[in-house]
Amino acid sequence: MELSHDQVRWIAELAKLDLTDQEVTLYAGQLSHILQYFERLQALDTSAIEPTASVLPLKNVLRPDVVTPPLTPEQVIANAPDSDDSQFRVSAVLDE
Numbered sequence: 001m002e003l004s005h006d007q008v009r010w011i012a013e014l015a016k017l018d019l020t021d022q023e024v025t026l027y028a029g030q031l032s033h034i035l036q037y038f039e040r041l042q043a044l045d046t047s048a049i050e051p052t053a054s055v056l057p058l059k060n061v062l063r064p065d066v067v068t069p070p071l072t073p074e075q076v077i078a079n080a081p082d083s084d085d086s087q088f089r090v091s092a093v094l095d096e
Contacts, residue, residue: 001035003028 008028012019019027073086082089 001039002032003035 077083
């Protein structure tokens with residue numbers, strides 16, 4: 001399937017992209033190659049393949065919930081880049 005430049009511009013508009021004419025030409029070729037690859041994949045007979053959401057087995061990797069003693073304030077801020085009296089000091093993000 002070959003995409004026209006108008007189709008690429010329409011896709012770019014949906015994605016809120018402002019493309020130059022050179023980019024439109026480049027992406028038209030690249031997207032057309034991708035769609036041709038999908039057309040080849042659609043030609044494969046997959047009727048004997050069972051539908052699946054994932055090829056990996058589903059497995060929870062959570063650790064057991066074990067109660068442990070809490071960290072001391074000194075341990076909590078030990079690796080903080082900046083602290084003051086057992087509190088994290090961070091740069092201001094809002095104007096005062």
